[in-house]
Amino acid sequence: MADDFILTLQDVVGGYGRMTILNGTTARIRRAAITTVIGPNGAGKSTMFKAIFGLLPVRSGRMTLEGRDTTNFTPRQMLDAGVSFVPQGRNIFAELTVRHNMELGGVALADQSGLPRRIDAMMQRFPILAEKAGAQAGTLSGGQQKLLEVARGLLLEPKLMLIDEPSIGLSPLMVQEVFGILKALRDSGVTILLIEQNAKQALQLSDYGLVLEQGQTRIEDKASTILADPRIAQLFLGGGLAPAAQ
Amino acid sequence: MADFLQLLVAGLATGAIYALAAIGFTLLWQTSQTINFAQGEFVMLPAFLALIAMNLGAPFPLAALIAILGAMVILGLTFKLAIVDPLIKSGPLPLVISTIGVGLLLKDGVKEFYSAEAQPFPKVFPETPFSLGGANFTYAQIAVLGVALAVIMALNWFLAGTRTGRQMQASAQNPTVARILGINVNRMIFYTFLINAILAAVASLLIAPSQFAKFSQGEQLGLAAFVAAIVGGFNQVRGAIVGGLVVGVADNFAPTLLSAAGLSSAYRQALPLFLLVLIILFRPQGLVGRKEERAI
Ligand SMILES: Nc1ncnc2c1ncn2[C@@H]1O[C@H](COP(=O)(O)OP(=O)(O)OP(=O)(O)O)[C@@H](O)[C@H]1O
Numbered sequence: 010m011a012d013d014f015i016l017t018l019q020d021v022v023g024g025y026g027r028m029t030i031l032n033g034t035t036a037r038i039r040r041a042a043i044t045t046v047i048g049p050n051g052a053g054k055s056t057m058f059k060a061i062f063g064l065l066p067v068r069s070g071r072m073t074l075e076g077r078d079t080t081n082f083t084p085r086q087m088l089d090a091g092v093s094f095v096p097q098g099r100n101i102f103a104e105l106t107v108r109h110n111m112e113l114g115g116v117a118l119a120d121q122s123g124l125p126r127r128i129d130a131m132m133q134r135f136p137i138l139a140e141k142a143g144a145q146a147g148t149l150s151g152g153q154q155k156l157l158e159v160a161r162g163l164l165l166e167p168k169l170m171l172i173d174e175p176s177i178g179l180s181p182l183m184v185q186e187v188f189g190i191l192k193a194l195r196d197s198g199v200t201i202l203l204i205e206q207n208a209k210q211a212l213q214l215s216d217y218g219l220v221l222e223q224g225q226t227r228i229e230d231k232a233s234t235i236l237a238d239p240r241i242a243q244l245f246l247g248g249g250l251a252p253a254a255q
Numbered sequence: 256m257a258d259f260l261q262l263l264v265a266g267l268a269t270g271a272i273y274a275l276a277a278i279g280f281t282l283l284w285q286t287s288q289t290i291n292f293a294q295g296e297f298v299m300l301p302a303f304l305a306l307i308a309m310n311l312g313a314p315f316p317l318a319a320l321i322a323i324l325g326a327m328v329i330l331g332l333t334f335k336l337a338i339v340d341p342l343i344k345s346g347p348l349p350l351v352i353s354t355i356g357v358g359l360l361l362k363d364g365v366k367e368f369y370s371a372e373a374q375p376f377p378k379v380f381p382e383t384p385f386s387l388g389g390a391n392f393t394y395a396q397i398a399v400l401g402v403a404l405a406v407i408m409a410l411n412w413f414l415a416g417t418r419t420g421r422q423m424q425a426s427a428q429n430p431t432v433a434r435i436l437g438i439n440v441n442r443m444i445f446y447t448f449l450i451n452a453i454l455a456a457v458a459s460l461l462i463a464p465s466q467f468a469k470f471s472q473g474e475q476l477g478l479a480a481f482v483a484a485i486v487g488g489f490n491q492v493r494g495a496i497v498g499g500l501v502v503g504v505a506d507n508f509a510p511t512l513l514s515a516a517g518l519s520s521a522y523r524q525a526l527p528l529f530l531l532v533l534i535i536l537f538r539p540q541g542l543v544g545r546k547e548e549r550a551i
């Protein structure tokens with residue numbers, strides 16, 4: 010049933026300038042589940058997220074969110090449609106306070122009068138952020154900064170959250186904490202689309218997996234099936250999959 | 256000591272005006288990578304807008320308001336829409352060259368359509384001197400310093416204390432993340448251009464009474480603002496403030512220092528460039544600067 014899919018990509022082509030990175034990418038992302046995108050470095054995983062979120066023009070193909078065509082929506086339109094994006098790397102505003110960083114996550118909120126209440130609720134959910142509310146965000150540890158980014162991305166209460174490599178540079182304990190948050194979100198009905206370098210650990214946490222290589226979807230299946238697939242090890246050793254694999 | 260205080264206060268008063276121009280310069284750079292080589296002319300023009308309004312019978316306060324609004328329309332809105340927006344996509348060089356062109360246009364426009372002569376400007380604040388601890392100051396100096404600092408404080412409050420101000424900061428620090436959060440980055444950039452125009456207009460109205468208004472004034476003002484921005488680190492508002500004050504104070508101490516060193520006072524003109532070279536050689540990140548960092 011098509012309605013199981015919150016987000017679809019059909020033969021999406023796009024890239025930087027004349028360079029093509031997404032080369033007919035196709036995906037069907039299931040609602041209220043965690044789907045992890047894996048693939049070798051440079052496969053186009055981050056580029057895929059940028060295209061979904063309207064940060065990169067799509068040359069051809071089509072994307073839908075809940076059946077609605079969102080191809081070449083702007084980021085603001087994607088936010089309004091219930092999607093938020095936590096990009097790869099460090100994306101806090103180091104010189105603003107933790108609270109003010111969080112507040113910026115509410116810029117797209119239609120009813121601004123509800124913003125302080127939402128910020129307070131988010132602070133309660135992440136006590137460490139409440140504790141540091143008045144501190145410059147740059148003084149937080151790497152893990153705390155990632156938490157802040159996730160919290161900021163949740164402020165609009167999105168239906169779908171795109172998260173690009175949240176665990177990079179975090180301590181194992183912090184990784185567990187972030188993954189725990191993602192599971193709790195999924196259990197509350199939020200759809201999570203995740204990119205992870207640590208494929209095995211991420212797939213263990215996920216419901217579904219998607220293997221991207223050279224801008225094309227090679228495998229789209231249950232996470233447990235992908236975990237059991239011998240070809241995955243081969244892929245991450247640099248062997249590569251034949252396009253006919255599906 | 257009294258001489259020292261006297262020169263210091265005079266220097267801070269000039270420096271605060273330079274700081275206004277340097278802050279605007281820095282803001283444009285931060286938010287839109289525009290290096291505005293017409294900044295000196297931006298500070299020259301508003302005084303003439305005020306003069307035109309006064310020639311038409313407007314009292315000074317109204318003329319000052321017209322100068323500020325006129326600057327917002329010409330140096331803010333029109334500059335952004337007609338020059339920056341079409342060129343920004345082509346990289347920094349075409350834009351830099353165009354701002355040089357805009358500077359020439361403003362300068363020669365004023366010369367052609369107003370006057371090539373220096374124009375006396377109403378003394379808004381009394382030039383009457385008073386002495387304190389043996390040093391002589393004028394009320395005008397103190398008032399100029401006060402107004403400039405008040406404007407700077409108001410700007411700081413706006414940038415740090417309002418949601419729009421923080422959205423502007425976010426857009427400058429990391430435009431991609433700002434867009435991801437739904438901030439209208441282009442509108443924030445537009446606000447920066449308006450703020451720059453206001454700062455230039457205030458600087459213009461503050462400097463005109465003591466230096467007169469002259470079409471060619473922008474050369475020296477632009478250089479001072481540029482050097483102040485570099486001295487301060489180029490990418491920070493508080494750097495521009497420090498830079499402006501340093502350049503202003505250095506400028507006022509220059510004649511005394513030059514004569515003490517047995518050098519001609521003509522070297523004073525070269526002082527900003529000398530400061531520039533010193534900074535680039537010994538502290539390229541500026542006095543209070545930090546290295547640029549940008550994610551994504
Ligand atoms: N802004 C950009 N401009 C030009 N090329 C880019 C840009 N960003 C990425 N690329 C190129 O696009 C290709 C795909 O990059 P992308 O970041 O999507 O890969 P990825 O799958 O996320 O890899 P990683 O695991 O290293 O994060 C790479 O070859 C990269 O060099």
Ligand SMILES: [Mg+2]
Binds near residue numbers: 054055097
């Ligand atoms: Mg990536």
